Amino acid sequence: MSEPTSPEKIFPVSWDQFHRDARALAWRISGDGPFEAIVCITRGGLVPAAVVSRELGIRLIETICIASRHNYRDQGELMILKQVAKDVVDKAGGKGAGVLVVDDLVDTGKTASVVRDILPDAHFATVYAKPKGRPLVDTFITEVSQDTWIYFPWDMGLAFQPPIAKGPVG
Numbered sequence: 001m002s003e004p005t006s007p008e009k010i011f012p013v014s015w016d017q018f019h020r021d022a023r024a025l026a027w028r029i030s031g032d033g034p035f036e037a038i039v040c041i042t043r044g045g046l047v048p049a050a051v052v053s054r055e056l057g058i059r060l061i062e063t064i065c066i067a068s069r070h071n072y073r074d075q076g077e078l079m080i081l082k083q084v085a086k087d088v089v090d091k092a093g094g095k096g097a098g099v100l101v102v103d104d105l106v107d108t109g110k111t112a113s114v115v116r117d118i119l120p121d122a123h124f125a126t127v128y129a130k131p132k133g134r135p136l137v138d139t140f141i142t143e144v145s146q147d148t149w150i151y152f153p154w155d156m157g158l159a160f161q162p163p164i165a166k167g168p169v170g
């Protein structure tokens with residue numbers, strides 16, 4: 001479980017900021033290829049994978065589908081819903097050489113370590129990283145503290161904010 005300890009910090013990310021950070025990730029890994037394929041870890045990896053794929057001209061995109069948070073933030077048993085296709089693993093010499101694994105973030109590192117077991121020689125890239133998971137990634141853009149919860153733009157919406165003078169609602 002990666003429930004942030006108190007006091008919890010939050011790090012809200014807008015679409016614009018996420019796009020810039022994902023593009024910066026592409027820049028940072030652009031010298032580490034060539035990559036034959038991207039393996040993106042769904043669902044969070046889908047968005048940065050689209051940006052990195054466009055920037056680096058990688059058109060072979062595969063997924064590994066992993067679910068671990070069955071109740072919002074509580075991390076439960078990690079379930080692989082779909083494995084990496086055999087032809088992609090074979091293309092990478094069976095161990096992931098020439099494969100770029102993309103995810104939105106690494107937190108405890110549990111998801112990343114499962115994927116590393118499958119593709120040990122792959123290059124692992126995430127947009128954000130927390131300290132516990134950081135050793136598992138080769139490249140990331142921004143580190144946030146372990147007690148920070150990142151709010152992604154696809155999980156948020158515009159909402160009315162009461163004027164400061166009215167005080168907190170409720």
Ligand SMILES: O=P(O)(O)OC[C@H]1O[C@H](OP(=O)(O)OP(=O)(O)O)[C@H](O)[C@@H]1O
Pocket residue numbers: 002041042043044045066067068069075103104105106107108109110111112133
């Ligand atoms: O380092 P960890 O502690 O394993 O956490 C990181 C993982 O948690 C989130 O995915 P989640 O399982 O919530 O599913 P989602 O991508 O479908 O939102 C995030 O997208 C990473 O894949």
Ligand SMILES: Nc1nc2[nH]cnc2c(=O)[nH]1
Pocket residue numbers: 002105107148149150151152155
């Ligand atoms: N949205 C979101 N998902 C996560 N999964 C693991 N850590 C986080 C986080 O900080 N934010």
Ligand SMILES: [Mg+2]
Pocket residue numbers: 041042043044045103111
């Ligand atoms: Mg995920």
